[in-house]
Amino acid sequence: MSFKTISCQDRAIKLFQNAILNDRLAHAYIFAGQEGIGKTLFSRELAKTIFCQHRGTDACDTCNSCKRITSDNFSDLFFILPEKNSRVIKIEQLKYLQDVLNVKPLESKYKIVIIQSADKMNEEASNCLLKTLEEPPSYAIIILIVTSLESVRETIRSRCQIVRFSPLSSTVVKDILINRFQLDNKKAERLAVVSNGSIERATLLSGTHALEKKNWLVDRILKLEMNDNLTFSKELFEEWHIQDLEVLEEKRTYVKELILSFLLYYRDLLICKTGGSKLPIHYIDWKDALISKSNSLSEDVLFRIINVIKTSLGHLDHNANITLLLENMITKILHLQFNCRIPSLQEHFSLR
Known part of the structure; x- marks a missing residue:
């Protein structure tokens, strides 16, 4: 996969392709938008593009780095998300983030950390993240994935570049349901209408x-x-x-x-x-x-x-x-x- 497979996010793709081309990537981003529209998928494809050995504005999907990121086996890319049966990201996980960023990259000029459900950090975790964002290492890129900006502290928002993601079009949701999940045309069309642009919600409704x-x-x-x-x-x-x-x-x-x-x-x-x-x-x-x-x-x-x-x-x-x-x-x-x-x-x- 690559940016070519990302639907309905042309503005975000162009933003990052220009940043990569001009070597102007920020240290911290917030990816904001409703659930199930591809924010995590986009962050992974962005990481592949940044780490790709063929160095361009899109991932090649064939080099060693791209393949290892696809299989979750790349030493300079880390994911943080709420633990199983927990609704919040805890301070221990943010301390782990600090430990990770204290070590320089092993294979690239960057070290990327993607925090899923970052709007679900507890107070202690938010304070810990704020300290990291105040003085990030030069090689760090931190991506916070959220559904609601209101749940993110202003002191954290002010230190990040905010990228808003759009809901998927009903046509895109319908095509995904038909081609990837083998639903019939009529059911896929009805689910696409009520899913409000979220493929995650559409598949939940189907199941x-x-x-x-x-x-x-x-x-x-x-x-x-x-x-x-x-x-x-x-x-x-x-x-x-x-x-x-x-x-x-x-x-x-x-x-x-x-x-x-x-x-x-x-x-x-x-x-x-x-x-x-x-x-x-x-x-x-x-x-x-x-x-x-x-x-x-x-x-x-x-x-x-x-x-x-x-x-x-x-x-x-x-x-x-x-x-x-x-x-x-x-x-x-x-x-x-x-x-x-x-x-x-x-x-x-x-x-x-």
Whole structure:
């Protein structure tokens, strides 16, 4: 593989090709963008290009250095990521980074360290990284891969060059699903639409039969009553088989997808409410029901519900109890939906 295989990131490719050509690589970068759009893949291809023995603006994929990087066996390239079953990068891992950078490169003029999920460093780890960024060795290139810049301390952001990565186009996601994962055209097209430009999310949705579950979810939400919050939460865990998962991080991944499904549903309601005909509706098969439902809710209520869902996503990333998080989110949504909804004409006259 090489930069030629990287899709939808032409701006980032051009940036680094010019930096390599003019020998103006920075000591620290932040690669920012949503999950599953190829930031880690890009960082590996960048390392191959920098270390390539044929010295150009793209990796040859045939030299000894390129082959060893592909097989994770190159002495001047290091990856740091959260340990298994851990949600944070710990200070011990950043001390290891310091030890690594204290030793000069063995095979190149550079030593590259790629920190995956760098927005999940704990406070001690962030302080340790900051010390390294304040006085990096001349041969060091440190790449922080994050989904949210807001989770990275300003003192760290200010010492890095920020490179923003774009979501993949639905066409690219569809082609990858067909060619790499052998999905049929219709399913690949539907997954490409709901994946929001993330191949990682598209493959997760495919493996969990989430498209079918999303249809169940919409049907169930449309029938909810005010006091269904606890029973509905239990149904969700059973339908998504969340209680059957043993690894906590896997549970969080499923719950995150579930919450995103709620977000898409209420986003669709808002589009129907505001008449945004140019914006796509994700639950297109339910369009008539969504339009009908949107008539009973005000724009203000829909915005408030969407904020509740976004807040829940944020809490999920900060070790909140999954069961309580979901129950609390649904309770708040139903409270807003039933206590702040627009009364029907018949209800209006009965209240007079």
